[in-house]
Amino acid sequence: MRIGTGLRWKIVWVLFLSTVLNYISRQTFSMLVPVISAELHFSHTDVSRIIGSFQLSYAFTWLIGGMLLDVIGTRLGLALAVVFWSAVSAATGFANSVASFSFFRFLLGIGEGVNWPGASKAVAEWFPARERGMAVAIFDSGSSVGGAIAAVSIPLISLAFGWRAAFAFSGLLGVFWLALWLRVYRAPDAIVAEEKQPFVPAVLEVLKSRNAWGILLGRSLTDPMWWFFVFWLPQYLSEARHFSLKEIAGFAWIPFVAADLGNFTGGWVSGRLIRAGMPVIRARKWICVTTCLPMMAGIPAVLVHSPFWAIFWICVALWGYAAWSTMGLTFPSDLFDQKVVGTVTGLSGFGAGMAGLGVTLAVGWMVDRFSYVPAFVFVTCLPLLATVSVLLLIHRNVPEEALRGETL
Numbered sequence: 001m002r003i004g005t006g007l008r009w010k011i012v013w014v015l016f017l018s019t020v021l022n023y024i025s026r027q028t029f030s031m032l033v034p035v036i037s038a039e040l041h042f043s044h045t046d047v048s049r050i051i052g053s054f055q056l057s058y059a060f061t062w063l064i065g066g067m068l069l070d071v072i073g074t075r076l077g078l079a080l081a082v083v084f085w086s087a088v089s090a091a092t093g094f095a096n097s098v099a100s101f102s103f104f105r106f107l108l109g110i111g112e113g114v115n116w117p118g119a120s121k122a123v124a125e126w127f128p129a130r131e132r133g134m135a136v137a138i139f140d141s142g143s144s145v146g147g148a149i150a151a152v153s154i155p156l157i158s159l160a161f162g163w164r165a166a167f168a169f170s171g172l173l174g175v176f177w178l179a180l181w182l183r184v185y186r187a188p189d190a191i192v193a194e195e196k197q198p199f200v201p202a203v204l205e206v207l208k209s210r211n212a213w214g215i216l217l218g219r220s221l222t223d224p225m226w227w228f229f230v231f232w233l234p235q236y237l238s239e240a241r242h243f244s245l246k247e248i249a250g251f252a253w254i255p256f257v258a259a260d261l262g263n264f265t266g267g268w269v270s271g272r273l274i275r276a277g278m279p280v281i282r283a284r285k286w287i288c289v290t291t292c293l294p295m296m297a298g299i300p301a302v303l304v305h306s307p308f309w310a311i312f313w314i315c316v317a318l319w320g321y322a323a324w325s326t327m328g329l330t331f332p333s334d335l336f337d338q339k340v341v342g343t344v345t346g347l348s349g350f351g352a353g354m355a356g357l358g359v360t361l362a363v364g365w366m367v368d369r370f371s372y373v374p375a376f377v378f379v380t381c382l383p384l385l386a387t388v389s390v391l392l393l394i395h396r397n398v399p400e401e402a403l404r405g406e407t408l
Contacts, residue, residue, distance in 0.1 A: 007184075008126040012135045014177075014184050015119040018082060019142025020149065021177055022115045023230075025089040025108065025170045026054075027150035029101070030231050031252070032163045034238040034245060036101075039163075044235075046098045048364025051231045052357050054105035059353020061113025062346045069118050070343050074125070075185050078118040082174045082181070085111025090171025093164035113353070116140075116329065117345045124333035124341040125188055130274050133284075136330045137267025144260035144322065147230060148253035155249035206344055211335045214393030215344065216351040218288070219328050221386030223352035224359035225295060226321055228379040229255065229314065232363060232372075240372055241307040251311055258315035262322030266291065270327065280334055281396045284327045292387040294320030298380030302373050317380060324383065331394065 029036075033047055042050075069077040085108055092104040119139045127135045150170075157166045206212045234252055237243040243251065266287050273283035294316050301313035332344040363375045 008135075010184050011122060011126060012138050014181055015122060015139035016142040016145075017177055017180070018078060018115055019119065019139055020146040021082065021170075021173050022085070022112050023143045023146025024150045024153075024173060025085055026112060027147050027230065028089065028154050028166055028170045029092070029105065031150055031154040031234050031248070032158055032166060033235045034248070035158060035163050037235070040096065042098065044364045044367045047235070048361050050098060050101045050105055051360050053102040054109040055227065055353050055357040055360055056109065057106045058109030058113045059350045059357065061110050062117060062349025062353055065114035065117050065346055067343050067346055069114070069121050069346075070339060070341075073187060074118050074122045075181075075187060077114055078185075079178060079181060081111050081114035081118070082177055086171045086174025088171075089174075090168050092171075093167035113349065116349055120329055120332060120345040121341050122185070127333075130271060130280075132330050132333055133267040133270040133274075133326060134264075135267075137263040137326045140322070140326055140329055141260045141263040144256040144258075144263065144318075148256035148260070151234075151253035151256065152249050155245045159245060206336070206340055206347060209336075210393045211331070211395065212344055212347060214390050215328065215331045215335075216348045217389035217393065218331075218386045219348040219352040220355040221382045221389065222295075222321060222324055222328065224356045224382060225298070225317070225379045226325070227356040227360060228363060228375065229318060231360065232375075233314070236372055237307070240302075241310065243307070254311055255314045255318045259318040259322040262291070262319035262324075263326050265319070266323030266326035267330075269323075270330075279396065281394065284330060284334065285390060285394070287327045288324050288387050288390050291320040291323040292383045295324070295383045296380050298376045302376035321383070324386075328390075335394070335396075 029050070033042075036042065037047060065077070065081070088104060088107040088111060092101070092108070095101040095104050120136070123132055123135045123139070154166045154170070157169055233255065234248050237248050237252060238245075270283045270287050273286065274280055278286070297313040297316035297320070301310045301317065304310050304313065328348070329345070332341050332348070336344050359379060362378070366372075366375045366378075
């Protein structure tokens, strides 16, 4: 039975808003690192440890959160997650040391790790394959929009009211989203009637699949690049390009807009290819192949003399990343039963988070001892390996007619 398009597109736009709020909360610390580091005398290694504490809990929450969502459902799971991360974000304004910032960032990762498994599960429940690419592009583009909003608003709030007030601002936003989510979202009748999947057997079964390993390796070798730019771009612009806090607010949002365009490029082009008759998985892989090379634009970004050309090349790299990432987030719902989509997405997010943690700690070490150059080169070459993993491991294991048909 076809579900009316109005409700499901409303749901995906509310998921977009949760992702926007997720990234405003996440980016608040990153945007304020130049100010906080100067006031509290943090080194790059200190900053990498604070960021790493977030990534550690975030990775494990992707894993556990995805499985829990398959048990308790999307509506309740996302509602609890947003309330929790909003409260933690507001409380971070009381931090005053590496230890206290690390503590609050660890808690923030626990809440924020639920967002993507929950959104991916909702898309799998409500959308057929030919529309999933665009649905994922919409909610995932919230990361770029949220990052752009944070890049503009957080420095300006800090300049006007102090950096601690910026954390309170990011935390209060979740209250408004919660009311909207509870009003709009309901599980489809077909999903409500299904028996919930026990999550331990689901994990063991998923780990036997080469598709799951292809998704996991693909995410684990591309997401560290996104983490790098999300967490280190403001400090890079401050230290290497000598931007003031006002200049960071004026320019740091631009790469996130480029990433937003990449989300929609991947979703729209893959949808057009599928409608034109290309097999679903081949269309997804084609996007991965054609967007992995633009991600290497991070190399000229760190080498050019002009800061404006540096931002241009960073935009190219993040455009490629976002188009690729949209496919990476769509693969689970293309290849697995709806009852385990949250689990598969959670496993891939866990791998990506742990890889991102390792890269973050390595970046702090590299910058303290060398410069940003080896860090840029390292993180922007990893997606080549990710694309090879996808091409070798992911294969269609369900009839093409099922992929193209309605999910409900």
